[in-house]
Amino acid sequence: MSQEEVYFMQRETDNRTAGDLRRRVLSTPSRYWSIDDLDDPSPAELRELSRIVQAGGLVRVRRGLYWRGALTPFGMSPPHEVATVQALVGVSGSGPAEASAAAELGLSTQVPATAVIATSRRMSAPPDVAVRFVTRSARVGRTVARLRPAEIALLEVLDSWEVTVELTVLEAVARIRDLARSEVIDFARVVRASSTEPALIRARLRALLMSLGEGELASQVTRARTRRLTDEALDLFGDAT
Structure with a gap:
């Protein structure tokens, strides 16, 4: 297997992993997400978390801890x-x-x-x-x-x-x-x-x-x-x- 094939296979795996994480996060409102929830997260998952935060789908509370609230016309609901x-x-x-x-x-x-x-x-x-x-x-x-x-x-x-x-x-x-x-x-x-x-x-x-x-x-x-x-x-x- 060539290096190019290995690269594209790894990229496909990373995209699938990132997509799975995005679906999990966005389908579960009103809860906290921690790095510990990911069980040894891959670099692709960490990058995806950053993208979700930048897009407003998560709010960073502190390093490694994020809040996913319910989306309302006034923004994301605050945590209890x-x-x-x-x-x-x-x-x-x-x-x-x-x-x-x-x-x-x-x-x-x-x-x-x-x-x-x-x-x-x-x-x-x-x-x-x-x-x-x-x-x-x-x-x-x-x-x-x-x-x-x-x-x-x-x-x-x-x-x-x-x-x-x-x-x-x-x-x-x-x-x-x-x-x-x-x-x-x-x-x-x-x-x-x-x-x-x-x-x-x-x-x-x-x-x-x-x-x-x-x-x-x-x-x-x-x-x-x-x-x-x-x-x-x-x-x-x-x-x-």
Whole structure:
């Protein structure tokens, strides 16, 4: 095979690869595209991404991350703040905190104007996105256990229960039970992550699991050294037992 034939075969392959990528990108509005989505992208795919950006089919957020919104008469729709945060931070090890955690789990009707997100590393808020990051770098179990956002929200809400949860304890526990039954929350995964959580959260997680009839899982949560925390946690969830 001559060099000319090899060249044209490679060019045909590159054109086909670029065309496949263009069709994938343009047929999926309202999502982020990352270089990682391409699984070792070829030079042809990288060039095609640049062409799509130049043509207005993608918006570059930062190096290697692009937004494909729905096209409207006024331009491309902006990304939802939650989608932006998840794309920038990643899902594993990050999730809603404080009032955002309670809203995520349906334990409160108050949706904060500024989303609060717990992350495993220090993050700075991107411009034009109403978000505040809180660092939980010592709580490495969340990343190791690959907690999902709702599972992180559960740990966070246990830390701020008195000021963020609007429901009665009985209603809140019933809601958490429903989330587990629908597999939004996996208690076993949360328990695996709990070893690096503060004593207050561990004590409340044990008490919550006991109130849900999950005694075996509760026994796997490391006890708080302070008896006071254990007693207060049992008092908090006593009505739901």
